[in-house]
Amino acid sequence: MPLTxxxxxxxxDEHFGFEATDNVEGVLATLAPDATHDIVGYPxxxxxxxxxxxxxxxxxxxxxxxxxxxxxxxxxGDNFMLDxxxxxxxxxxxxxxxxxxxxxxxxRLLHVLxxxxxxxxxxxxxxxxxxAAIIQQLPQD
Numbered sequence: 001m002p003l004t005x006x007x008x009x010x011x012x013d014e015h016f017g018f019e020a021t022d023n024v025e026g027v028l029a030t031l032a033p034d035a036t037h038d039i040v041g042y043p044x045x046x047x048x049x050x051x052x053x054x055x056x057x058x059x060x061x062x063x064x065x066x067x068x069x070x071x072x073x074x075x076x077g078d079n080f081m082l083d084x085x086x087x088x089x090x091x092x093x094x095x096x097x098x099x100x101x102x103x104x105x106x107x108r109l110l111h112v113l114x115x116x117x118x119x120x121x122x123x124x125x126x127x128x129x130x131x132a133a134i135i136q137q138l139p140q141d
Contacts, residue, residue, distance in 0.1 A: 002078040003119040009074065012083055012113060015122065016069045022061040028054060032121040039127045042096075046126075063093030063100060069109070079119065083111040091138060096131065098138040107133040 003011075011030065018026030028050045031037065037053035038046035047053050067089035075082040087107055091100025107130045114124040 003115055005074075005076045005081075007119060008076060008081045008113075008115065011115065011119075011122065012071075012081065012111070016085075019057075020067055020069065024054060024057045024061065027057050030122055031125065032116050032123045035122055036124040036126075038125065039129070041129070041131065059093075060095070063091065063095040064105070065090045065092050065102075072108075079117070080112070080114045083109075083113065085109045085111065095138070096129070096134060098134065099140060100138055103138060105134065105137050107137075 015027060015030040018030065031050055031053060034049055035053065036046055036048055037056065039056060042056065044052075044056070047056070064087075067087060070086045070088070072084045072086060074084075085108070087105075087109055089105060090102055091098075091105045092102045093100055095105070109130070110128040112124075112126040112128075113122055115121065116123045
């Protein structure tokens with residue numbers, strides 16, 4: 001039986017909650033053991049499995065801080081959802097290869113998520129980032 005929109009919201013909000021507290025183990029637990037994790041444009045390309053997703057989250061949590069994610073719009077289908085969000089925080093590290101210098105940062109994200117057939121975990125997470133906004137806010141002068 002497909003997940004309800006409420007159940008999908010709860011799953012993604014749980015995932016975002018672990019991200020907000022830099023909890024790598026918690027984030028990875030929301031993913032299926034063989035999940036596809038795809039940050040579009042990221043040098044590794046899509047990765048497969050929790051162990052392969054781990055380095056991305058460890059690096060992201062070192063590079064970005066004080067994060068909040070606000071969902072703007074969500075669309076739903078049978079065991080999948082699209083989430084347009086706004087990320088806000090600081091960039092103390094080198095997010096996406098750019099020197100952050102602890103500057104404030106705000107950018108849009110689009111998550112494309114598919115859930116496992118039992119609905120307990122995220123089977124596929126694809127994330128599209130507004131890189132133009134990130135580059136504009138973190139000039140490398």
